[in-house]
Amino acid sequence: MARNKFDVDEELETSFSLEHLKRLLSYIKPYKKDITITVSLMFLANMASLLGPYLVKVAMDDKIPNKDIRGLGILAVIFLLTLVITGVCMKYRIRSMSMIGQNVLRKMRLDLFTNLQRLPFSYYDNRPHGKILVRVVNYINSLSDLLSNGLINLITDTLSLFMAIGFMLAIDVKLTLISIVGIPVLLLVVMILKKVQRKAYQILSSKQSNMNAYIHESINGIKVTQSFAREEENLRIFREVCDNYRTSWLKAVSIQFLLWPSVEIISTLTVSLIYIAGIYYLSAEVSVGVLVAFVGYVWRFWNPILNIGNFYNSIITAMAYLERIFEAMDEKPVVTDLPGAKEMKTIKGDVQFRNITFEYEDNKPILKDINFKVKAGETVALVGPTGAGKTTIVNLLSRFYNIENGTVLIDETDISTVTLNSLRKQMGVMLQDSFIFSGTIMENIRYGKLDATDQEVIEAAKIVRAHDFIWQLKDGYETEVNERGTRLSVGQRQLISFARALLADPKVLILDEATSSIDTKTEILLQEGLDNLLKGRTSFIIAHRLSTIKNSSQIMYIDKGVILEQGTHDELINRKGAYFKLYNSQFDILNAV
Structure with a gap:
């Protein structure tokens, strides 16, 4: 069975680079003042937290041996104060960074949505809409924890790491050197996991996109599904899509979770070495208080490393999503305002197609040297077989596509030289x-x-x-x-x-099969309103029901990208050409019914 778009993994057209991270940081830049305040408070919180092991050392080596109850009380009050300071600072950090993170997500989502509204029809024709939706919602939401906690944790944990090393060096240099022997091993593990983890999350994001696309398609097509009793087949496909997502998720998180036990094992082994070393020369150089305090600082040394490792995991995970978010955000609109484009003046309604040749695919022309003029206030009907180029003509008039060969003029103004907004605001399309x-x-x-x-x-x-x-x-x-x-x-x-x-x-009105689904009784009523409405307005009508266009100022019969016939209804009937045959065949069918 042929594969559908929803179960084909997306291929990234650009690889991840540090530019993506720099670009993400540009969204955070407006909040640098708030982040600076938060970092300063977290620095204060870390300083307060790092006093704990030192207070324990003083208590064990000085106050307890000397039975200094008052001194122990003072140390207890100071220790309690450090906990209060840490708690207050943490509360502020959570509130501040949550707000900043959500503001950044909002701005990214607005930028992405803004660009999606400017992209051409072809972008949406070539992609399942569910795969577009997942980028705007799920992928951006996946960055929430990274922005709300990850970045600020990276800064504060890095500061905490160096501060812990400073305290450790002040207590004992030899034990400090023993504490960092596990760092090279950890770096080796990180380098091994890096490439594998990123690839796993790229695959996971593709499977998530596939699942979202199929759900979206299934909901839109539910009437067809039930009409053809296809529920079981759709369930089979959805089960397969879900299984692919589950398998990819399990593989991705199993790789991600390898880092945490790696840090735990290395840090535990390091602490064990410190205990062994401390016991080995305890009586000679290290007191019990020093050893206990030092172990406390070692854990404060490895906890930031663990948090930085978690941040690294978040970055690797976010890479897969950022790549696709920025890819969609960087998709360039095909039709844009040209440099120096001016505002379209109030349209009177004269329209001219001059030597228009157009193709959607190379060497497959849809329109071939189209030339015609329409005066302001005229109603023009475009008829002909399906695929002849009728809709393409009105799409070019609305400038939904760029014109490579030829010119479309409204009131003697080349529409490619005016802004899209000023042009389309004066046009109505149904x-x-x-x-x-x-x-x-x-x-x-x-x-x-x-x-x-x-x-x-x-x-x-x-x-x-x-x-x-x-x-x-x-x-x-x-x-x-x-x-x-x-x-x-x-x-x-x-x-x-x-x-x-x-x-x-609108000054120019386009009706593309606008009455195709209206019953005959309603069509008669609608025609009464249209006759008055179209007066003084240039109108283009595409219709297969020829009864709705008999009163048009001129009718163009288009076939295979060229205008075969052009004239009023009576003129074309008297000519007894292609339009005459189409008109008679349609009424023969109606009479037969």
Whole structure:
């Protein structure tokens, strides 16, 4: 069986580098003042914590032998004070770094979402939407612990490490040298695990992406699944996808958890060596208090190393996610404003295609030397067989794709020289697939003009004959609809989408199969509104139902990327060419039915 996109692991186009980490740090830079305060408080907390073993040494070597009860009391108060200082500083650190971490995640998610909105249709056509969604949600969420705890822990643990070494050297140099003999062994273990762990988490992120993509696809296609009784087959596929994710997760975490026992074993062996060495020359050079205090500092020496090891694990894990986050963030929009692009002036509506040749794939032209002019206020119908290039023409007019050969002009202005926003704001597009957002019907129609009043929304709905069915709903215009408008019929969704496009009052209106799912009775009502609406507005209509375009100013019959015929309905009927045959064949079918 052919493999689907959801079960094909993504290949990274760029390898991980330190630039990714530098880029991550650039998101943290605005909070350097807060981080500095936190680090300073953690430095104070570490100093207070490191006083503990020294206080024990003083108590055992001085206060207890001399039966100094008052001195022991003072030491106890100081020790209690160090615990209070440490606790207060830790509480501040948790609050501060949690807030910073979540702010960074929010900014990264906004940057990624902003770029996704600018990417071309081809980006979404070539990727399962679940694999895009997992980057915005799961992958960025996976960085939470790294940003909230990891970075600040790295700084404070590094400081704590050197401070512990300082205390250890002050107590006994020989024992300090014994304490660090395990460091080279630990570094060797880290180097061995590094490459294997990163690869394991790259595989894990791919399997997570695959699972998310299949879930997303299954939810969107649930009606088809149940219609064809495919539940068991889908369950089999999902079980396989889940098993792949589980296997990858177990392998990744088993490698990750090798570092923690490695540090534990090495640190325990080091402490054992210190006890042996201490006992060996205890009576000569080392007191009991010194030995106990030194062991306390050794644990404070190895605990930061363990934490740094955990941070290293977090970095390796985050690498797999950062690579994919930044890859999506760096995806370049195909259609962008050219340098020096200017604002499009208020459109009158004259449109001209001049020598347009266009292809989606090399050496496979969709349009071949297209030339035509449309005057402001005219209604142009594009007809012809599927795949002839009709939708491509209106896509180029909306500048959804760059034009390599030829020019599209609106009011004698090359649309490639103006900003996309100023151009598309003056155009209205209604596609065959009418997308309804979750929310109220009022909000869905207002999507075309956010500052529209309720009355303007209602007037737009009346023009397209959507008002009557909306008014009959339980809550009228405040009726809540689900994502994609599943509570509405296909025809109702198209009428709402039509009202949305019309509310924006576009100077150029594009209707791509806009009436394909509307019944004949509704179509008659809609045509009444369209006749008035299209006056004074340049309109392009793509329709297979020829009854909706008979009154168009001109009709273009397009086939295999060229305009075969062009004229009014009556002119093309009298010519008895391709349009005549299409028109008669459609009505022969209707009469037969």
